[in-house]
Amino acid sequence: MPSYTAPTRDLQFVLHDLLKISDSDIPGYADLDRDFTAAIIEEAGRLSSEVLAPLNAVGDREGCRLENGVVRTPTGFREAFDQLREGGWTALDCAEEYGGQGLPAIMRTATNEAFVSANMALNMYQGLTHGAYLAILHHGTEAQKAEWLPKLVSCEWTGTMNLTEPHCGTDLGLMRTKAEPQEDGSYRITGQKIFISAGEHDMADNIVHLVLAKIPGGPDGIKGVSLFIVPKFLPNEDGSLGDRNEVSCGKLEEKMGIHGNATCVMNYDGATGWLLGEAHKGMRAMFTMMNDARLGVGLQGLAQAEVAYQNALAYARDRLQGRDITGPANPEGPADPIIVHPDVRRSLMEQKSFVEGARAFGLWSTMLLDRAETMHDADAEGLISLLTPVIKGFFTDRGYEISTLAQQVYGGHGYIEEWGMSQYVRDARIAMIYEGANGIQALDLVGRKLAAQGGKPAMAFFELVKTFIKENEGDAELKAGYLDPLKAASKDLQAAMMYFMAEGTKNPQNALAGSYDFMTMMGHVCLGLMWAMMARAAKDALAAGASDEDFYRAKLATGRFYMARQLPATGMHLARITSGAEPVMALEAANF
Amino acid sequence: MPSYTAPTRDLQFVLHDLLKISDSDIPGYADLDRDFTAAIIEEAGRLSSEVLAPLNAVGDREGCRLENGVVRTPTGFREAFDQLREGGWTALDCAEEYGGQGLPAIMRTATNEAFVSANMALNMYQGLTHGAYLAILHHGTEAQKAEWLPKLVSCEWTGTMNLTEPHCGTDLGLMRTKAEPQEDGSYRITGQKIFISAGEHDMADNIVHLVLAKIPGGPDGIKGVSLFIVPKFLPNEDGSLGDRNEVSCGKLEEKMGIHGNATCVMNYDGATGWLLGEAHKGMRAMFTMMNDARLGVGLQGLAQAEVAYQNALAYARDRLQGRDITGPANPEGPADPIIVHPDVRRSLMEQKSFVEGARAFGLWSTMLLDRAETMHDADAEGLISLLTPVIKGFFTDRGYEISTLAQQVYGGHGYIEEWGMSQYVRDARIAMIYEGANGIQALDLVGRKLAAQGGKPAMAFFELVKTFIKENEGDAELKAGYLDPLKAASKDLQAAMMYFMAEGTKNPQNALAGSYDFMTMMGHVCLGLMWAMMARAAKDALAAGASDEDFYRAKLATGRFYMARQLPATGMHLARITSGAEPVMALEAANF
Structure with a gap:
């Protein structure tokens, strides 16, 4: 439907x-x-x-x-x-x-x-x-690239990421899967991995598993983890498929959503694999994959919100219930479309202002990524590294909330599977969990990224906001509707960072207890910045006599909504953060 | 599990x-x-x-x-x-x-x-x-009570509530089901009802449907709606079951959750029914049922949050990942239980402080209900009428959010059906929708209940908060940790009401666009009041030398968390509300 x-x-x-x-x-x-x-x-x-x-x-x-x-x-x-x-x-x-x-x-x-x-x-x-x-x-080595990349690029072969084991998810140092070196330079991989998306399926001729494992005798914990290429079928010298490797799917998980994707328990029973990158430095290579995946997962939040919103909007225009309080909007019909009701409109504006803001931010960030990758621009690299957990965490939290809001527009029909809205919510839910649950993103942001390079990327972010405001506050409409709220929100975010610097050094729990609020807050400021920039762009287009005036005016209205109705969240998050760790940690674990 | x-x-x-x-x-x-x-x-x-x-x-x-x-x-x-x-x-x-x-x-x-x-x-x-x-x-008449109540009380027969039709949910005036009077005083009911919980099942000998329908020739719209008793089996004079009535289940809906409950499409094909209450005054009787159901649904929000929280807590104590940043809590083990991590603790405290606060508020409200019912106390009746939409709306929104938080504690396992957390979320979701979607609760609160009796119940609520604060602010610990935050939140709520009074009269959209925020805000103030009262009660118990000190100290700590980390939401809601209808309504429906 x-x-x-x-x-x-x-x-x-x-x-x-x-x-x-x-x-x-x-x-x-x-x-x-x-x-x-x-x-x-x-x-x-x-x-x-x-x-x-x-x-x-x-x-x-x-x-x-x-x-x-x-x-x-x-x-x-x-x-x-x-x-x-x-x-x-x-x-x-x-x-x-x-x-x-x-x-x-x-x-x-x-x-x-x-x-x-x-x-x-x-x-x-x-x-x-x-x-x-x-x-x-x-x-990879040149030989590895030549062997594996063409098939992965064409998706004739698909790839997977094998990190999690039943007893270890976030804490990969506890890993038990082992990789024993063989005389021919390969390794024998033995162990069980869980939650492997697309671990086994019938969509491609071969599956290339990237598997984290420990080489016996290596360092303890996360420092002894290496990454291996372990294919389902061992390729022959000529590139054709040879023997089946000792890797198999032991079970498919029954999940809340994404039923079309196979989430597998993968058993490695002495499977043949080849080291990718340096021994014991597996996390480095895995992070290349993980950062890409985190941005991709963040965009899943946006994408589910977008499609849920599109359908909620169509339903709100179509469904007739009640009358516009300012007078009938559809006097010939038995009732007005529910989009006339202020609370339905509030919900739709929340949806619209998120998806458009997030779309802009996702593309703006990918532009940074392109700059970092192709121009080796260290500033861009620092910034995208800072923003990756925000995109993963904030986009997916909001993606789920927005999908839920969109489902709510349907009333009872939203709960019925046939109408399709439930699936968006159930599918969106996983994005908050995989590739590092959102609490881990918040920890990465506050515990690592904020302080990285002596805080240089964080400062660069604030500088960016400040510069944009300064360059544009001569425009009174922009200033009142967009820049002033952005300035206030950015000030809140900076105050939270200052609080972490001052109180987190005394007790790191003061920073960690506020990490989730900080991530959310920063997400709002990022979208606030986008909306201010979009308002500027829309005004420019209108001034230049753009033909589709309605589109640009809609941008301005949607941005104003974000500023007035979404950005005020930063004050709440700041108040929570600055209440410190005490209210969070006072209750002993035993006394819950 | x-x-x-x-x-x-x-x-x-x-x-x-x-x-x-x-x-x-x-x-x-x-x-x-x-x-x-x-x-x-x-x-x-x-x-x-x-x-x-x-x-x-x-x-x-x-x-x-x-x-x-x-x-x-x-x-x-x-x-x-x-x-x-x-x-x-x-x-x-x-x-x-x-x-x-x-x-x-x-x-x-x-x-x-x-x-x-x-x-x-x-x-x-x-x-x-x-x-x-x-x-x-x-x-009901005395005869109706004698005929139906004993079996409903014992649940030998179960009851249903038939309001919704495919084209009309919230707007019941659009109803098409008709009730034609018969010579024997009964009515022939014809039409289709949807989303009928427990409409048909094998758990009871008979099912007593309460069905809204229109008697031909009656007033248009909602004023022409009457309520009928329509049993699955027509009882004989002696109370035994007679003929099967012309009512049947045409379809079961496939839903996101509550799969164990039959959600039915019910077809009435000239079924025999009897008028309950006065003709054309069906909504009055239906509201008796609906108010009871709304409180019941509110409590579903609490109940799902509670069970989800219990399991999240157990998991957080059991799952070993990472180390306490202040030093190993489980030095003998491979890692510490995740409850040591501040962000996990934050999540658990959010869960705990909601369920305990909501439990108190639900029981406190039921006490009001008992007073209203048995003592015909008009003040209590006014107050419970004001608070019913808050309990329905706020408890179920939070119930879903809290269940989601609890699911998140499980990481990847939370998404796997086998672990059971997904079901709590999926089941909790419906409570935000049925018995009046939460947007309708917000409309009821702001559009009707706030202004009821010239605002007397709303004033009584604020008076209650004020009196409690005044009577207890001599206690410095209570004042700083609980009463001051409550006072600030209550002030925000009052400011929002004042805004509605001032600006809503100019344009009702100014009130309606803020209705959802107001409902949420009021929920927080209600729980804040409960936490202040519970802190008082805990302090009293400790002063009186209660033996389970840990329990009462946990109450004080949990209350402090609510005050420091949850109540600051009121400021955000107030800011949104006082931004008025303009940002919400500025974008024309056609330009979305």
Whole structure:
């Protein structure tokens, strides 16, 4: 029942009005003009609406089945995945020397939103493959790159990420999977991994597992963890598939959502693997994969919110209940569409202002990533490293909340599976958990990233906000509606950071007890900055006589909503944070 | 895998230390001494833990099945329901003359929490029956009461509430179901109703549907709606079951949760029914049922949060990951239990401070209800009427959020159905929707209840807060930790009300656009009041030399957390509210 249309107009606004990508000095950006990006986004949108979206409910209903060690994916998934592969979508931003299209990552972010909105479970089969591609690209030997990358780029083979074991998730130092060196330079991998997305399936000819394991005799804990390439089938010298490796799926998990994606218990029984990167430095390579995955998961939050919002909006325009308190809006009909009611409008504005703000922030951040990657820009790298946990944590928390809000617009129908809104909520829920639960993102942000490089990236972020405000506060409308609220929110965020610096050194719990609030607060300030920048861009477009005035005026109105109705959250978070660790930790664990 | 234990100690604290029920002048309260209430609660707890809770996952997994017009409930449900019936639990607060036990409603609230925590879907079969009992008790003729009440009290027959039709949920004036008067004084009911909980099932011999319908020729809209008693089987004169009535279940809905409860499409094809109460005044009788149901649904929010919290707490004490930043808490083990980590502790404190605060507020409110009902106390009636939408809306929003927080503590395991946390979230979700979606509760609160009786109940609420603060601010510890934050939050709430009064008269959208924030804010102030009162009670108990010091100190610590970390939300809500309707309504519906 639900439908999906890619937000082409809005993506074009962000790429060109806001980010002006084709004016950028980032390699490859000059080619990204309006027509080019429109063509790509429209094609991705078409594939999403026509091929992927109709399979979303099918995947939810059928799920995956494990039969004699083989995982069957839902009806139509393989064929749809073929279209993703054959259209080159999985290779969009991959290196040309391995068969990729060599486009900047920003084009991947822009198109992936549509794929994930349309079918999150299906798109995950390529999402982790991209992470495996990056890990091998950055840490593999030339021989490894030549052997594995072309197939991963084309998604003929898919990739996985094997970290978690039953007794160890966040604390990977407790890992038990072992890798014993063999005379031929390979390793024998033995152990059990759980929660392996796309661990086994029938969508690709081979599966390339990247597996964390310990080489016996290495250092204890996380410092003794190495990363291995462990394929389902061992490739022959000529690239054809050889013997089946000693790795198998022991169980499929029954989950709350993303039923179309196979979440596997993977058993390694002396499987053959090859070291990727240095021994005992496995986390370094894994983090390359994980950072990519964290941004990807953050975007899942946005993408689920977007599709849920689209459907809530359509329902709110269609469903007739009650009358507009200011006078009938649909006097000929038995009642007015519920979009006339202020509380429904509040909910829709919350949804809209999040998805548009997050879309801008996701693309703005990917531009930083492109700059960091291709220009080796240390400032951009510091900033994207700081912002990655915010995107992962804030986008996914909000993605779930927004999907829930959208479901609520449907009233009772929202709770009925047939209407499709429940699936968006259930699918969105996982994004808060995997790739580091959001509490871990908050810890990473406050415990690591804020203080990184002596606080340089954090200062750079505040500088960015300050500079934008300073350069634009001559515009009275911008100042009152957007810049002043942004300034207040940014001041709250800075005060929280100051509090951490002053009180966290006395007792680190003072910082950690406020870490989650800080992450949320920072997410709001980031979206606040985007809305201020979008308001500027919209005003410029209007001043330049843009033809679609309604679009730009809607931007201004939506931004004003965000400033007036969402940003005030920073004050609450600051109050919580500055109450310190005492109220949080006073109660002894035994006395709960 | 999840387990449940009734919070007997905490219930006893609320009933006796906080509310001092056996000292109350409310009829029946004098008998409710510590031993008596403990015995009842423990027995309800035993039934909940041993009989109902083990069936919770069974109900979720199996769901209900419709076979040839008959609905089969999950394995074990009927037998468990028999135990509820036979133990007299469904009759606890019903009138003795109809076979009830004649206890005050507060004992129903105290025991129901356990039943709902243990198995929400199963308990719903009795929940709506209680509503039907009340509707007939208050609006039926003596003959109707004699005919229907004894069987409803014993739950030999269960009840339902039939309001919604496919095209009309909130806006009942659009109703199409018609009731044609017959010569024998009965009516022929024809139409379709949807979302009928427990509409058809195999748990009881008969089902008594209370059905809203329009008598042809009556007034248009909501003023032409009447309420009818429409049984599944027509009783004979001697009370035995006669012919099957022309009512049937056309479909079972597939839902996000509460799978163990049958949500039915009900078809009335000239079914025989009898008018309950006056013609065209059906909403009056329905509201008796609905108010009871709204309080009941509010308590579902609390109950799901409680059981989810209990399991999150157990998991956090058991799961070993990472080390306490202040030094190993479990030096012999491979890692520390995750409860040592500040952000996990924050989450658990949020959970704990909500459930204990909501428990107190639910019982405190039921005490008001008892006073209103048995002593015809108009002030108590005004207050409970004001607070009903807050309990329904705030408790269920928070119930879902808290269940989600509890699920998050489990990390990846939280998303796997086998661990049981997903079910709490999925079940809790419906409570925000049914019995009037929470946006409607906010509308009821701000659009109706605040201004009722010239604002007398609202003023009485603020007076209550003020008086408590005034009487206790001589205690410096109480003042700093509890009363000052409560005073600030209450001031925010009053400022919001003043804003509505000043600006809502100019444009009602200024009030309606802030209604949801107001409801949430008021919920926080209500829980803040409870925490201040509980802190007072805990201090008194400690001063009196209570033996379980840890329990009372835990109360003080948990209350301090609520004040420091939850109450600051009121400032944010006030800021949103006073930004007015403009940011919410500025964007035209067509330009979204």
